[in-house]
Amino acid sequence: MGPTVKPASGRKPPAGYRAKLGHRAPERLAVEYKRRFDAHDLDGVRDLHAEGFVMVDHRAHNSTDAEEEWRPEYGSLDVRIELEEVLACDERVIAMRATVRGTSPDGEQFEVPLGLVDVTENGLFTSADRYDPENRDAMLARYTELGGTLTP
Numbered sequence: 001m002g003p004t005v006k007p008a009s010g011r012k013p014p015a016g017y018r019a020k021l022g023h024r025a026p027e028r029l030a031v032e033y034k035r036r037f038d039a040h041d042l043d044g045v046r047d048l049h050a051e052g053f054v055m056v057d058h059r060a061h062n063s064t065d066a067e068e069e070w071r072p073e074y075g076s077l078d079v080r081i082e083l084e085e086v087l088a089c090d091e092r093v094i095a096m097r098a099t100v101r102g103t104s105p106d107g108e109q110f111e112v113p114l115g116l117v118d119v120t121e122n123g124l125f126t127s128a129d130r131y132d133p134e135n136r137d138a139m140l141a142r143y144t145e146l147g148g149t150l151t152p
Contacts, residue, residue, distance in 0.1 A: 021083065021086065022086075022089065024089055024090065024091055024094075025091055025092070025120055025123065026089055026090075026091075026092065026093065026094035026118060026120045027086065027089055027094065029048065029118075029120050029123065029124075029125065030083060030094060030096065030118070031083075032048065033045060033048055033081075033125075034080075034081050034083055036048065037079075037080070037081045038079075038080045038081065040079070048124055048125055049124060049125050050121060050122070050124040050125060050126045052126070053124075053125060053126060053127065053128070054126075054127045054128075055127070055128040055129075055130065056127075056128075056129050056130070057129075057130045058129060058130060058131045058132075058135070058138065058142075059115075059130055059131060059132050060132060078101075078102045078103050079100065079101070079102030079103075080100070080101060080102060081098050081099070081100050081101075082098060082099045082100075082101060083096065083098050084096070084097040084098055084099055084113075084133075085097045087136060087139060087140060087143070088140060088143050088148055088150055089148075090148050090149045090151075092119060092120060092121065092147060092148070093117070093118070093119050093120075093143055093146050093147060093148030094116070094117070094118050094120070094143075094148075095115075095116070095117045095139045095140060095142070095143040095148065096115075096116050097113070097114065097115055097116070097133045098113075098114050098116055099111055099112065099113045099114065099133075100112040100114065113132075113133040114130060114131075114133055115130065115131030115132060115133040115134075115135055115136070115138075115139045116128065116129070116130060116131070116139075117129040117131070117139050117142045117143050117146065119146050119147075127146075129142050
């Protein structure tokens with residue numbers, strides 16, 4: 001895990017940042033993604049994807065279109081993504097867990113836990129692999145397959 005984002009003395013990190021985040025490019029991009037996602041700025045989220053961006057969904061339910069998956073939840077005023085845990089990160093690749101939470105338009109609370117392995121280049125996401133969050137071994141295997149380096 002990277003170093004903790006240091007809040008002002010004695011204060012807790014901002015809501016939605018449970019993960020220990022450092023200052024590497026993928027971590028900064030994850031924070032920017034969260035900011036735009038939480039603001040319901042779908043165009044801004046898409047702007048963080050490089051031309052030719054590819055997402056592969058390895059989850060049991062296998063949803064392949066990220067925008068299609070999230071668009072219905074954008075009807076909720078409180079949909080947000082919480083960055084839970086960074087499993088591994090270097091200057092290009094990040095493996096982490098996150099949870100999307102909110103209230104559906106019909107008043108039901110929802111929670112969608114995710115395992116994420118993202119590749120970044122020039123300040124944009126170039127690819128994203130999605131996993132069931134408990135599938136840590138597969139996430140770390142994909143992380144190293146994509147060139148991510150593991151440090152003790």
